[in-house]
Amino acid sequence: MRRHTQFSFLGVVVIEIVFAASGLGQTKLPQKPPAATSATADRLGMTCAQILEITSTDWTSKFTQQKGSTPENSLRAISAYGKCYDARTDSLAAALAKKGTGPTKKARADFTQFEAAIKAFTTKAVANAQPPPDAVRGAYVNLYEKQFRREFYSEYEQKSLNRPLTPDESDEYRKAKNRFGELIGLLPQDKGHELHESFGDVLGSLELGLPMNLALYRYAIFILEPPSEKPFGPPPF
Numbered sequence: 001m002r003r004h005t006q007f008s009f010l011g012v013v014v015i016e017i018v019f020a021a022s023g024l025g026q027t028k029l030p031q032k033p034p035a036a037t038s039a040t041a042d043r044l045g046m047t048c049a050q051i052l053e054i055t056s057t058d059w060t061s062k063f064t065q066q067k068g069s070t071p072e073n074s075l076r077a078i079s080a081y082g083k084c085y086d087a088r089t090d091s092l093a094a095a096l097a098k099k100g101t102g103p104t105k106k107a108r109a110d111f112t113q114f115e116a117a118i119k120a121f122t123t124k125a126v127a128n129a130q131p132p133p134d135a136v137r138g139a140y141v142n143l144y145e146k147q148f149r150r151e152f153y154s155e156y157e158q159k160s161l162n163r164p165l166t167p168d169e170s171d172e173y174r175k176a177k178n179r180f181g182e183l184i185g186l187l188p189q190d191k192g193h194e195l196h197e198s199f200g201d202v203l204g205s206l207e208l209g210l211p212m213n214l215a216l217y218r219y220a221i222f223i224l225e226p227p228s229e230k231p232f233g234p235p236p237f
Helices: 002-027 056-067 071-099 105-128 135-144 147-157 167-185 189-204 210-224
Strands: none
Touching: 056 071, 071 135, 071 147, 105 135, 105 147, 105 189, 105 210, 135 210, 147 210, 167 189, 167 210, 189 210
């Protein structure tokens, strides 16, 4: 009976030592350093300022050359560019607000309505584009939509609200309106009318200068223009 008790006691001690050692081992395991965020990894070691010095298409080409030429990597590249573009606009908006030279509260509210009108038009334009844009082209559409917020704050920074068009811009503006009309004319009549009306809502939602109007026409043409045709103009950035 004594020998049995002694054996049970020793067994309990051994079990406790094993569990203690196991717990000690767990607490001593080294912590893995946090993985680099995808945002940082997708900048290829470059700063946002360096990325924005090149065009979005050149950046995507550079990215896919290093990571592999797949649609998924193209989407990653476009997303990284867009985040840098937004960060730069956010910085400009904050700087203008700090100096008290940015848009008023009413101007910002009006611009919010303008953005809502753009998104409504974009949804309709993408749905009616022939052929429908694939995922990569759709990502570029979302990217190029960011130009209007940047332009909005840039006009306050440069004090260039409602500046006139240059002669070259005036010529392009005329051609852009004609090209937009041609693309609308290729759609079924009801769809074309609906899209034309939606674009009119964009133009009428804010007191826009002619340079912003020209940018809007370029944007609309980019969405509606078949990728098989020669582009009306280069991407905005």
